[in-house]
Amino acid sequence: MNKTLSKAIERAVREFPIDEVNSNYEKRPNLFSLSKETELFQNNKGIIIKIDRSKDEKLTNFGKATLSDRYLGPNESYQDLFARVASTYADNNLHAQRLYNYISNLWFMPATPVLSNGGTKRGLPISCFLNEASDSLSGILDLWSENVWLAAKGGGIGSYWGNLRSIGEKIGRVGKTSGIIPFIKVMDSLTMAISQGSLRRGSAACYLTIDHPEIEEFIEMRRPTGGDPNRKSLNLHHGVLVTDAFMRAVETDEQWALKSPTDDSIQSTISARNLWIRLLTARIETGEPYIIFIDTVNRLIPQHHKLAGLNVKTSNLCSEITLPTGIDKEGKDRTAVCCLSSLNLEKYDEWKDDKNFINDIMRFLDNVLTDFIDRAPEQFKDAKYSAMRERSVGLGVMGLHSYFQKNMIPLESVMSKVWNKKIFKNIQEKADQASKDLADERGACPDAAEYNFKERFSNKTAIAPTASISIICGGASPGVEPV
Numbered sequence: 001m002n003k004t005l006s007k008a009i010e011r012a013v014r015e016f017p018i019d020e021v022n023s024n025y026e027k028r029p030n031l032f033s034l035s036k037e038t039e040l041f042q043n044n045k046g047i048i049i050k051i052d053r054s055k056d057e058k059l060t061n062f063g064k065a066t067l068s069d070r071y072l073g074p075n076e077s078y079q080d081l082f083a084r085v086a087s088t089y090a091d092n093n094l095h096a097q098r099l100y101n102y103i104s105n106l107w108f109m110p111a112t113p114v115l116s117n118g119g120t121k122r123g124l125p126i127s128c129f130l131n132e133a134s135d136s137l138s139g140i141l142d143l144w145s146e147n148v149w150l151a152a153k154g155g156g157i158g159s160y161w162g163n164l165r166s167i168g169e170k171i172g173r174v175g176k177t178s179g180i181i182p183f184i185k186v187m188d189s190l191t192m193a194i195s196q197g198s199l200r201r202g203s204a205a206c207y208l209t210i211d212h213p214e215i216e217e218f219i220e221m222r223r224p225t226g227g228d229p230n231r232k233s234l235n236l237h238h239g240v241l242v243t244d245a246f247m248r249a250v251e252t253d254e255q256w257a258l259k260s261p262t263d264d265s266i267q268s269t270i271s272a273r274n275l276w277i278r279l280l281t282a283r284i285e286t287g288e289p290y291i292i293f294i295d296t297v298n299r300l301i302p303q304h305h306k307l308a309g310l311n312v313k314t315s316n317l318c319s320e321i322t323l324p325t326g327i328d329k330e331g332k333d334r335t336a337v338c339c340l341s342s343l344n345l346e347k348y349d350e351w352k353d354d355k356n357f358i359n360d361i362m363r364f365l366d367n368v369l370t371d372f373i374d375r376a377p378e379q380f381k382d383a384k385y386s387a388m389r390e391r392s393v394g395l396g397v398m399g400l401h402s403y404f405q406k407n408m409i410p411l412e413s414v415m416s417k418v419w420n421k422k423i424f425k426n427i428q429e430k431a432d433q434a435s436k437d438l439a440d441e442r443g444a445c446p447d448a449a450e451y452n453f454k455e456r457f458s459n460k461t462a463i464a465p466t467a468s469i470s471i472i473c474g475g476a477s478p479g480v481e482p483v
Helices: 003-015 053-058 061-070 078-088 093-104 112-117 137-152 181-193 215-219 244-252 272-286 294-299 303-307 345-351 357-375 378-390 400-406 414-442
Strands: 031-033 038-042 048-052 108-110 128-132 156-160 204-209 237-242 255-259 266-271 290-293 336-344 393-398
Touching (some): 061 078, 078 112, 093 108, 112 336, 128 137, 137 156, 137 181, 244 255, 244 272, 345 400, 357 414, 393 414
Parallel strands (some): 156 204, 336 393
Antiparallel strands (some): 128 336
């Protein structure tokens, strides 16, 4: 928005005071008309946005139904919602107007918790939380308690259970553990019991290392047939952390040792290749578990996290985020946090040359993260600490397949590979630059600043599934599927 338009809005605010709005037109008090299609939206911070109701035409019937069913507040229209979110997380009027234009043009869409909770008192705007259970009863109870709060406030959860001893291992002098499966079963029930307002039920994923003694039962825990039904967790998602050593054992058809997490003692051995086949079979037949190549992940974490001795043990609900959890060098527990939003690649040709676009969205995400840190209750103390230290965000995409289809680019062609690299290089470079610019302006995140790295964000990009927001964006293909 240029200076002329900014002055026009200021003049319109003076000329159209709220108390003189045409009372025959139903609207909220912070809306007032400029014309039949154009209104000004003002939030409680004084941010003003010029909204255009004709942009409803860009939404499909399915997109409108999705917004109405899950996102709209009382007496809120589609454009009101977009303006609410843009104004809540904008730096100023100009930034707010650009954000509104991006969203209403379907160039990008904030993640579900941002759309649902941004600018409201309903919940928090964070999509992803990652945590881990420690090998004690109090640690397990703490995880359950934290997960209830995280789910209730709108977040999806990824929990690591690989620290717990396996079934039959000793506790004290005479006791024996019941293993991880009964505790995961309780988490399954707790997650189903939590409602995130009227929007969706709680949702969570559990992760386990490939060398845990209970890995075989864990792989099958979502399969509805076979085994004890009381040891099934049909509503949880789950993922397996696969190491380089395991894949080498698969290649050479070696025996694979399943070890106690407490002392690395070998509890049993199994054919690595048979275990891999079992994992892939479950994935083919049920869609899960997720597979995370955890050594690759830890090789690629930010340098400042390596220097701090942090490492990744788990992923999130949908496996697009990998962030450090557990006790850090300060002795504080980290529950990793990431806020998401996604660019619409189907509209790539419309926004690729806009110099402000990605920078504006990274600022938007930084403001979302700050809002979470400011508003999260005491029960979120570990998450607030982690968010404050590393400031991780996830700028993702949807519509890659749609872009290829629209431009008649075969998916397996050389041209698709060229465009794939070109698009993501453009996004990554601009996201990296935005992180540095914001570090200059607002300060580097403490994790990076401690080692003299100029980065506002520890993590910048993530490819989320975008199941709902791709529908809102005109039915764009979700995520990067089918790539």
